[in-house]
Amino acid sequence: MKSAVITFPGSNRERDMARALKLVSGREPAMVWHGESELPTGTDLVVLPGGFSYGDYLRCGAIAAHAPIMTAVRNHARKGGLVMGVCNGFQILCEAELLPGILQRNAAMKFICRDVHLKIERSDTPFTRGYNAGQVIRVPVAHGEGSYFASEGTIGRLEAEGRVLFRYTDAEGKRDPNWNVNGALNSIAGVLNEKLNVLGLMPHPENHVESAVGCTDGRGLFAGLIAHFAQAA
């Protein structure tokens, strides 16, 4: 799997992402500066990492969505290539309209860093084939603006089309307002685009890939992606 991690001014989890990709896939991802206009040849997976691109001034992700590299990211997605945005990356994908909806301030109006339980809603996507449908994993969140919001119609369509991939739940996989860490609509933590090749999620699976540091529940995402590309090859 050849992956490319896009770095914007103010990205700050790009190293965490690169390290997780390297650890699980054995291969260093390419670090691509926002000012570039092309992705490295043969890129399989594009990752938009967490952080505060452009300081999150104006609106989270709004400026980064117009960075030069985003044209190449759009083209990659249009051709069916896989794109994953984590945290700020999710916000950028929404601002770039590669994903529907927006991320609002957390319901508690505070930044929250803690482990959450995520239910994997389906396992038949390239991003989740390393998990079982209905499986609950533990990964951290670290954001101030992660409350997913979209119009009623959009939410209805996302649900009907099976495009809600991750949901905040309790440890048993039950939806519960107490476990909906940021007050997201329908406890949505991650969504897919129509073609199921673009994913945005708020939590950080890249921070849970080693037993010595947290746990390994996030590994499945990367392992699944590797399996997907291994099979495709």
Next chain:
Amino acid sequence: MIPNEPTITPELVAEHGLKPEEYERILQLIGREPTITELGIFSAMWNEHCSYKSSKIHLRGLPTSGPHVIQGPGENAGVISIGEGLAVVFKMESHNHPSYIEPYQGAATGVGGILRDVFTMGARPIACLDALSFGDPKHPKTRHLVSGVVAGIGGYGNSFGVPTVGGSMRFHERYNGNNLVNAMAVGLAETDKIFYAAASGVGMPIVYLGSKTGRDGIHGASMASAEFGEDSESKRPTVQVGDPFSEKLLLEACLEIMARDCVIAIQDMGAAGLTCSAVEMGAKGDLGVVLDLDKVPTRETGMTAYEMMLSESQERMLMVLKPEKEKEAEDIFRKWGLDFAIVGQTTPDKRFIVRHGGQQMADLPIKELGDEAPVYDRPHTASPRLPVIDPASIDAPIPHGEALQKLLASPDLCSKRWVWEQYDHLILGNTVQRPGGDSAVVRVKEGPKGLALTTDVTPRYCEADPFEGGKQAVAEAWRNLSAVGAKPMALTDNLNFGNPERPEIMGQLVGCIQGIAAACKALEFPVVSGNVSLYNETNGRAILPTPTIGGVGLLDDFSKSASIAFKAGDELIVLLGETKGWIGQSLYLREICGREEGAPPPVDLMGERRTGDFVRDLIEENFVTAVHDLSDGGLLVALAEMALASGIGAKIYGPPAFLTEHGFWFGEDQARYVITIKPERFDDLAARARTAGVPVRRIGMTHGNAILLPGERPILLDALRERHEGWLPTYMAAAAN
């Protein structure tokens, strides 16, 4: 010709925080009346904050060397070697005055400043900690201050991208008018790539880097060198505004030019901005400096030389560049979208010259401004000794189980989860032990080494007995590092006190420093960096003396670090160290009996060392399953914290007959730890402890989901957790009263 408007009057001199005798000294030094710009420069350099004039002669008594110390106090931060060519760079610094006036920006720029101190030296920051002191929870301002300070620390650190892994938070009415924000940053560098502030070489270009200069923060350092009166709120314009986004860019750009070997010397612009950084680089290198202010990037028009020299705009650096690398360095800064301007050069004559608009605005001797600034030996009187309180003279007013629950839900002992969940404590992916334990543990690069980090001080002990309190602050940091299995390496001290012109306050400062020095010597735990914050008082009422200690320890294998959580049921709980039932200045006495009295617990430094070394060996050998140090609240509080961290309860045995029950359960004797072991290993443990000279006592067994005290009702952990974790969120959610 130096223009001289306005005329310097005694009022103007006083407004600049300079004493008449200090002004006399200025006149003697330069042989004429200073310009207003020069007066501003003197006030910036000779204030307490920058010159350490009241504390310097006492700080000289601190042990600052050791085989692994690469750089002691005097640079931007301290540096120690951790082997294999790696160095840890760290420092703690206060941002007290600004955080009271404007809590969000004050705390945010405190974090920004200490991060710059660390990456100025060539280190990539890997962790932050914050020690916070607030006023009485009932005081109408406290909630606002807590909310702003915590949000500001998070707002800066989270965006910059450094994990905030630990710290502490306390409440006491003596901080009502002066809250404390002590921020510590820790970075990692290569031992042969450390950058220093001392300039070298004549005619070298001096480069301005980072954000533009504005009118914010003018006189910030002078503000931090005076006590507050009724008008403290009006000082808001002296607080700077933080921009973590620019700081992150500055970090990456600085590390990039350092990696390309462009830098001769580098100094961040913190307190007193351009003045302090330029003077320090020149003075430390025994060189003069000429600055041309017309070249300084400004974000406002019409700034005067005075304003530019005293601005504390954030996210700026000053650097002496290798001339042949000018183009390369400039390209790097342009790539990161940052300002880069050559604003001056080094000269051979040890003068500090400032030019602006074709005129010379200042021409001063640089050494006297910098490292030869005035030093005072202020009068000091020792604090009166307080009586030792006999625990038998106290009647336990409520059952012990009830006292335990009350203590765990008290402002100082309640869970600080509400705070640290607002800090990204996981970014960089190296956080092995998260906040809430004895020390945070972070992995070094890919391991196996790890660093243990902690901040400690018990201000009520320092108030009652500055010497013992100073000792205790160091000993507790040392103990917290040992409790996770780390070898304590070095510390940074952040000394927060009241007005040093009052002999009793000066006495506290002197006593605490002597106590710190004694403990550092006995524990071989040198001071490598620090900061002094004086004048923390309002209307003549000072804070509790608060010498915060930031400790750094080294683990050869981070995966062996011990944690406080019980690991399984039916394990034996053992107390290590001697218990006398010291009740004076204990939280039990304060929270349960309503008395804040007596002498604090003395620290037997040799006992501390024996017990700590013993514990560290046990951890290294995987002999123990859990470890917790004993501090505020004593034995039962420690046991309850271990239970809460795990969800496993404990069945506790009765206290020894020779001690009072409350003294045994809640006394705050020092040099103690609680450990758990497999029960069959007790005989082995006891034999080893005897050899090591460490008292041991069986306390109980891990068991079930409640704490069972002899003869009392079970305390269910779920209910206890609700109280322990509930206090702070409930308090913060309540409407301001």
